Amino acid sequence: MTMLDIERLRGDFPVLDQVKVNGRDLVYLDNAASSQMPRQVIDRIARYQSLEHANIHRGVHHLSDAATTAYESARSSVRRFINAAEDREVIFTSGTTDAINLVAHGWGRACVGEGDEIILSEVEHHANIVPWQMLCEEKGARIRVIPVDDRGELDLVAYASLFNERTRLVGIAHVSNALGTVNPVREMIATAHAHGVPVLVDGAQAVAHEVVDVQALDCDFYAFSGHKLYGPTGIGILYGRAALLERMRPFKGGGDMILSVSFEKTTYNIIPHKFEAGTPPIMPAVGLGAAVEYLSGLGLAKVAAWEQSLLAYGTERLSAIQGVRIIGTARHKAAVISFNIADVHPHDVGSLLNDEGIAVRTGHHCAQPVMKRYGVPATVRASFAFYNTRAEVDTLAGAVDKIRRLFE
Amino acid sequence: MESRQLYQEVILDHNRKPRNYGRLESPTHHSEGVNPLCGDHIFLDLALEAQTIARISFEGQSCAICKASASMMSSVVKGRSVLEADRMVEGFRALATGQASAEQMTDLGRLRVFEGIKDLPSRVKCAVLPWHTLHAALHAESATTTEGDADPVPGSA
Known part of the structure; x- marks a missing residue:
């Protein structure tokens, strides 16, 4: 090499x-707070905004096609970058926090009930704690915590012992933002799956620094942000396994996330559009696409x-x-x-x-x-x-x- | 401005050996100040006698700027009346935000060592926190913060 x-x-x-x-x-x-942007990304954003911008998924005119192509190409770039199986498993959000909140609302409110348990680690960022606390408060569920040792490594024996028939989800950071620990997420996901429990990985600190392959990890959800990945702020990704996303309820309602609307009944759009209500941050998404291409090139x-x-x-x-x-x-x-x-x-x-x-x-x-x-x-x-x-x-x-x- | 200029010997000395550090046994007034941005957290005890600060003590966890500010404040306001202390709170706030009048500058005396803080917006709150806490203690508010309405530099967090 x-x-x-x-x-x-x-x-x-x-x-x-x-x-x-x-x-x-x-x-x-x-860089763990926010990375800088290379001119390749800055130039791509400028070109999009100068020559390709209109609203997406709507118009029949040239610019709307150009913008839609730019936006959906960015999705494909991200899909290749994390090796997701399909583009539709890649949802644009405003960032990691937004992605985790989407799962807490869309999946959590339907699948977590009174007395249920969610396992988190002691090294989580507040973004992977607070949405689950809010859900637990609403549902009467509770959080169990995987302890961390003096070096900053999670206690995997304690982790395995936290599972029971009430466990509904595991939420873990791929890399701890405060300590730098790379958690053994692949092994931890296997443990959770042995109990039939899905896993959300907060990948905000990982994706820019090591190869992430969501299929090899076998994770169910993987969340990250554009601005820690040499891309812009205001954009992030929720990867979700298609089967889970299909069952998940939309969190925000509005345009673009529907197939048809009447005052009697609304039919939701297919994934990923079901989760992208309203006009999305097109320019940041295009920038993120350019950023992952840049990084893949390196x-x-x-x-x-x-x-x-x-x-x-x-x-x-x-x-x-x-x-x-x-x-x-x-x-x-x-x-x-x-x-x-x-x-x-x-x-x-x-x-x-x-x-x-x-x-x-x-x-x-x-x-x-x-x-x-x-x-x-x-x-x-x-x-x-x-x-x-x-x-x-x-x-x-x-x-x-x-x-x-x-x-x- | 380089922050190094602020870390003068007098500030480093008050940080190393803070004056009036600890808790009072029977305070008449007390307050707790928190700066959520950096985690500065101080407890301030006062013993007032006839509207004069007879004894004052502080303790807590904070950066050097906050600790030195608290230490110097405690030395300066001890023996002063509530009215005088209030005026000094106003004066220090003005100093830290670069708005002190000539008269206030004179009043502040050696506290003028903090004048440079006005050029370090992210650190203004560190210096001001003890003074907010003093104001809260004098006016029977049990807790204060450098956020919200009391924010000396709105939007700086």
């Missing part, structure tokens, strides 16, 4: 060389290999600094390093790193149960993309050491 030419690829991202922070080069290490295996080398180097450099504690030391991690410097509050660290041009996320990362588990109010999180370099890791490590000395 040839390596990626990182210096050349960095040229695809205008922000990386055009934006200076405090007179310094930008070191963008907040090759996810090469992307993963480079990011893993950055993770190893970053972990080595940061852990060598006195007082630095890395939170999340699972054996299998994505390129996310959550850490704290002695007693220095992450917000102070974040502000001081910004002085050096370094962008990181600081806070609880919308994963307060994780913060509680490790006894910290917040962490500093450096999250890498394929366009990051070893030199940027050096800049980070140097700045962290400087901050440690300032607060000594």
Whole structure:
């Protein structure tokens, strides 16, 4: 396998060389929050919006055909990207949160009842906790939690013991946004299926960083966002197994999701359109299509290999600094390093790193149960993309050491 | 502006050795302040005697800016009347948002070390939280936050 030419690829991202922070080069290490967009995606969006835009699935005119083709081609690109069996299993949503809420409403309200149970992990993002809590509150169901160990790995023995005849769904993150742990979702899905329980995977932190094959995983639902995948905000995907989607109720009603409407009865459209009420975010969808084509062109295996080398180097450099504690030391991690410097509050660290041009996320990362588990109010999180370099890791490590000395 | 300029020795010192840190045994007034954005969380106890702040104490989990602000605030308002303390709350709020009058600047004395915070919008709330909490304690509100109506920088979260 040839390596990626990182210096050349960095040229695809205008922000990386055009934006200076405090007179310094930008070191963008907040990719788990939102990644930057390559000019291939920016150009595709501009071309669509300049020359191909009209409403979709409606008009008989040239532009409506062009827009429909662009939108549906994006769906096909995403289908190939995650290796779904059919285009109709790929639903456009506004993001991961929207995708999970769609399942909670469309599937959960029909299939979860009083006394039923939903299994979630202790490392979930709030987006994969709160929709299920709302459902449980409404239905009188309850959440069971898979515990995580000190390294950030889920306890699979405890997980297996959580199943009973009331278990209706398992919801797990493919990759923990706060710790970087890559959960063994394939194995966990097999366990759930042995009990006849479907699984929703929150793939927001995974799809841009490793090969995801929804058929190989055998998952029932897989949710992710465009903007963590070098695409735009406002667009995301819910993959669902066709048989499940067919039975699932629509969540939003409106145009485009119907076959016929009268005041007596409405017949819903077929999947995926049943779940895409109203005019969808066409331009972001087209952008997402371009983003997954861009990433596929690079090759996810090469992307993963480079990011893993950055993770190893970053972990080595940061852990060598006195007082630095890395939170999340699972054996299998994505390129996310959550850490704290002695007693220095992450917000102070974040502000001081910004002085050096370094962008990181600081806070609880919308994963307060994780913060509680490790006894910290917040962490500093450096999250890498394929366009990051070893030199940027050096800049980070140097700045962290400087901050440690300032607060000594 | 570089935030480094804000982390001057006086702020680092108050962060390392916060003054009036801990809880009072029998406070007459108390409040709890939370900044949900960053998780700053402080408890403030006051003992008022004849409308004067006789004793003040705070504790909690917060960043250096918030802790130093609370520490310096506690030193400055101790022995002051409720009326004076209220005026200082107003003055500090104005300072942190770059709207302090010349008179307010004079009143604030060494608290002017926080002046640079106005150029770091994401950190204004950290500095202001102790002052909001003081205001809440003085006016018998048991909890306060830097969000909503009290937000010094609306939309900055």
